[in-house]
Amino acid sequence: MEDNVKKLNFLEEIIEDDLKSGKVESVLTRFPPEPNGYLHLGHAKSLCINFGLAQKYGGKTNLRYDDTNPAKEDTEYVDAIKEDIKWLGFQWEKELYASDYFDQLYEWAEQMILNGQAYVDDQTQEEISKGRGTVDAPGVNSPWRDRTPQENLKLFREMKAGKYAEGEKVLRAKIDMAHPNMMFRDPLLYRIKYASHHRTGDKWCIYPMYDFTHGQCDSIEHITHSICTLEFDVHRPLYDWFIQTLGIYPSHQYEFARLNLTYTLMSKRKLLELVQKGLVAGWDDPRMPTLCGVRRRGYTAEALKMFCEKIGVSKRDQLMDIQLLEWCVRQDLNARARRYMVVQDPIKVKITNWPEGLVEWFDCPLNPAEPEGACRKVPFTGELYIERADFMEDAPHKFFRLKPDGEVRLKYTYIIKCEKVIKDADGNVTELECTYDPSTKPGAGEWRSVKGTIHWVSTSFGKEIELRNYDRLFTLADMSQVPEDKDYKDYLNPESLVVASAWAEPALLEDDSNIAVQFERTGYYIKDKDSTKEKTIFNKTVSLKDSYKPE
Ligand code: ATP
Numbered sequence: 394m395e396d397n398v399k400k401l402n403f404l405e406e407i408i409e410d411d412l413k414s415g416k417v418e419s420v421l422t423r424f425p426p427e428p429n430g431y432l433h434l435g436h437a438k439s440l441c442i443n444f445g446l447a448q449k450y451g452g453k454t455n456l457r458y459d460d461t462n463p464a465k466e467d468t469e470y471v472d473a474i475k476e477d478i479k480w481l482g483f484q485w486e487k488e489l490y491a492s493d494y495f496d497q498l499y500e501w502a503e504q505m506i507l508n509g510q511a512y513v514d515d516q517t518q519e520e521i522s523k524g525r526g527t528v529d530a531p532g533v534n535s536p537w538r539d540r541t542p543q544e545n546l547k548l549f550r551e552m553k554a555g556k557y558a559e560g561e562k563v564l565r566a567k568i569d570m571a572h573p574n575m576m577f578r579d580p581l582l583y584r585i586k587y588a589s590h591h592r593t594g595d596k597w598c599i600y601p602m603y604d605f606t607h608g609q610c611d612s613i614e615h616i617t618h619s620i621c622t623l624e625f626d627v628h629r630p631l632y633d634w635f636i637q638t639l640g641i642y643p644s645h646q647y648e649f650a651r652l653n654l655t656y657t658l659m660s661k662r663k664l665l666e667l668v669q670k671g672l673v674a675g676w677d678d679p680r681m682p683t684l685c686g687v688r689r690r691g692y693t694a695e696a697l698k699m700f701c702e703k704i705g706v707s708k709r710d711q712l713m714d715i716q717l718l719e720w721c722v723r724q725d726l727n728a729r730a731r732r733y734m735v736v737q738d739p740i741k742v743k744i745t746n747w748p749e750g751l752v753e754w755f756d757c758p759l760n761p762a763e764p765e766g767a768c769r770k771v772p773f774t775g776e777l778y779i780e781r782a783d784f785m786e787d788a789p790h791k792f793f794r795l796k797p798d799g800e801v802r803l804k805y806t807y808i809i810k811c812e813k814v815i816k817d818a819d820g821n822v823t824e825l826e827c828t829y830d831p832s833t834k835p836g837a838g839e840w841r842s843v844k845g846t847i848h849w850v851s852t853s854f855g856k857e858i859e860l861r862n863y864d865r866l867f868t869l870a871d872m873s874q875v876p877e878d879k880d881y882k883d884y885l886n887p888e889s890l891v892v893a894s895a896w897a898e899p900a901l902l903e904d905d906s907n908i909a910v911q912f913e914r915t916g917y918y919i920k921d922k923d924s925t926k927e928k929t930i931f932n933k934t935v936s937l938k939d940s941y942k943p944e
């Protein structure tokens with residue numbers, strides 16, 4: 394380990410100790426999504442930790458769906474989750490479901506009943522939570538707590554057989570109603586729920602609670618390190634208690650801080666609400682923090698992994714700057730994305746000394762970093778579009794783009810000079826008459842340089858495309874700080890999507906790189922699935938530049 398210059402994180406330390414002491418032979422982690430929504434950026438962090446640790450130590454990772462709540466779960470989510478994990482580049486060892494273990498869990502429940510460790514309670518949900526007491530005051534025993542094992546067994550079997558209505562009875566562990574840890578005040582083990590389960594159908598009408606499920610599932614699979622987010626640390630003693638009580642394989646739970654990002658919400662419940670209320674165009678709306686959303690936005694799996702690597706694993710909750718994620722996306726795309734020229738807000742340029750009808754094709758590099766120097770062909774003609782913002786009539790001294798009587802280089806091609814500004818009746822600039830200097834063709838003799846270089850598109854060869862310019866979905870940096878009298882939806886950014894049309898060089902429409910491309914001097918964009926034969930649509934992934942620098 395001497396050559397391991399990077400400091401180990403606390404999970405790596407635990408795993409290395411466990412391997413060294415022989416406590417575990419090999420590492421087996423699991424990723425346990427509840428199939429009640431799509432995976433989001435927070436899950437990406439959990440995936441990188443669970444799969445990353447297993448990979449690092451030659452171990453494996455199971456994908457286990459935590460599907461104990463039939464009312465909210467769906468196979469649509471099951472399939473989407475698998476797709477997202479594969480997209481991130483992770484391969485699970487086994488695909489498993491908590492529901493695979495319903496028979497075993499039920500058997501353990503009967504065993505606990507027979508051992509006097511569980512009882513059927515007839516109290517209402519309200520009575521139960523009232524009876525639990527508070528942190529400062531002990532709870533009170535349920536009047537049904539002292540039923541005999543035989544009576545409990547009979548009632549539990551009747552619950553399973555569908556004899557009772559939802560909420561009429563529950564099964565509870567019999568531990569200690571005065572326990573200082575509220576979790577131990579006779580926690581619920583089973584509840585009645587008449588809902589079709591996405592895998593077990595109508596076989597069950599009782600379903601195990603999270604605490605009675607998770608640890609046992611880990612144990613059945615011999616998970617060595619069950620890694621979850623910090624809010625589960627209060628559940629850990631109970632996790633251990635069930636494993637000890639049942640005398641089964643001792644899996645252990647470890648907690649890390651969940652990922653929170655500025656301007657972002659990651660609760661599946663709220664994301665579902667945005668989808669259901671039509672406030673976004675679906676789970677894969679490019680503004681959503683879901684993995685399918687950011688994928689459609691043009692974020693790459695490589696960028697997400699780079700981000701997760703950078704934020705590391707910590708034991709303290711923190712709010713990460715979304716700009717770091719955007720920085721990672723830029724880093725990755727800068728190295729790989731192909732370049733094209735696109736003009737968004739055009740102003741027409743006429744080259745008055747250009748030979749009538751001439752088209753000159755320039756070989757322009759697809760990516761300056763590519764060693765092979767693959768090129769696209771870009772047509773230059775006597776009439777072009779440039780960005781309105783690249784021209785200024787009353788330009789300050791330091792404005793190095795186009796101005797009256799000024800010169801600028803049209804990227805990859807000639808230097809042009811602005812000779813005349815043409816305006817409409819309202820004084821808006823409609824056209825610029827320019828001349829080009831044939832001697833400034835790159836590679837043709839001596840190089841003359843000017844300070845500014847701007848992008849351009851031939852008007853006759855340019856293709857009109859639609860841009861969906863995306864911005865942050867929310868306007869509040871820390872979405873956990875929404876005031877009491879407000880709703881998170883009050884902070885939706887009304888300008889999170891601005892649709893525009895633009896002119897693109899023709900090669901863009903032939904691009905088959907399947908990742909985002911760079912619109913030179915503006916930003917990264919990716920072709921959207923809503924594109925049709927008539928209209929090609931590009932989603933803005935991220936702007937080209939930002940003053941942000943990671944620490
Ligand atoms: P949400 O609160 O968004 O609904 P969840 O925790 O209910 O998420 P699960 O499907 O239960 O979602 O999560 C699967 C795994 O991903 C769990 O181990 C959970 O701890 C982890 N996870 C969920 N959200 C985050 C997050 N923001 N950062 C890191 N890990 C997360």
Ligand code: MG
Nearest residue numbers: 425426427459
């Ligand atoms: Mg959950």
